[in-house]
Amino acid sequence: QVQLVESGGGLVQAGGSLRLSCAASGRTFSSYAMGWFRQGPGKDREFVAGISWRGGSTYYADSVKGRFTISRDNAKNTVYLQMMTLKPEDTAVYYCAANPKILLYYSGREYNFWGQGTQVTVSS
Numbered sequence: 001q002v003q004l005v006e007s008g009g010g011l012v013q014a015g016g017s018l019r020l021s022c023a024a025s026g027r028t029f030s031s032y033a034m035g036w037f038r039q040g041p042g043k044d045r046e047f048v049a050g051i052s053w054r055g056g057s058t059y060y061a062d063s064v065k066g067r068f069t070i071s072r073d074n075a076k077n078t079v080y081l082q083m084m085t086l087k088p089e090d091t092a093v094y095y096c097a098a099n100p101k102i103l104l105y106y107s108g109r110e111y112n113f114w115g116q117g118t119q120v121t122v123s124s
Contacts, residue, residue, distance in 0.1 A: 002026040002113050004096050009118030012086055016122070020081040022096030022115060030074035033102040035111060036081045038092035038120075048094070049081060050105030059105045064090075086122045093117040 008020040022034070035050040049070035050059040058070050067086075072079040079096060097111035104110055 002029060002032060002098050004098060004113060004115035006094060006096050006115045006118040009094060009120045011121045011123065014086060014088055014122055014124050016086050017082070017084045018086065018120060020083065020094055020096075020118060020120070022079045022081075024077045024079070024098065026077075028100075029077040029098075032098040032100055032113075033105070034070075034072060034079045035097045035102070035105055036070060036079075036094060037097060037108060038090075038094045039117075040089070040092040043092070045095075045108055047106035047108070050102070051079065061106070083120070086120075088122045088124045091120060091122050093119050 003025040005023045031053050033053050036048040037045050038048050039045040047061050051070045051072055055072050067084050069082040095117045096115045098113040099111045102110045
């Protein structure tokens with residue numbers, strides 16, 4: 001079992017930056033693959049980024065590639081999402097998710113553990 005708590009959301013102007021954090025409980029965090037998803041107003045949940053358990057492999061949605069960076073610090077049981085050059089369309093609740101083994105990082109069904117989410121609002 002792992003529990004996930006996101007933080008770092010807020011209100012930012014277009015072009016600005018935010019860094020989201022996802023703190024995980026449990027001693028097995030380092031063996032979990034992690035992902036970030038988001039759900040904008042009136043939209044379905046969508047994949048944002050994923051990272052393998054060692055951090056050696058990362059995956060991004062085309063809409064955020066080159067602007068967002070996912071990373072993890074297994075010593076701190078934390079995964080991060082650095083978001084740059086934010087756009088109004090990035091406005092959403094951002095969720096981190098985890099699972100011991102993931103084949104398709106972009107599929108929410110691969111993840112068994114989810115955080116409560118943190119709101120990101122980008123004003124134009």
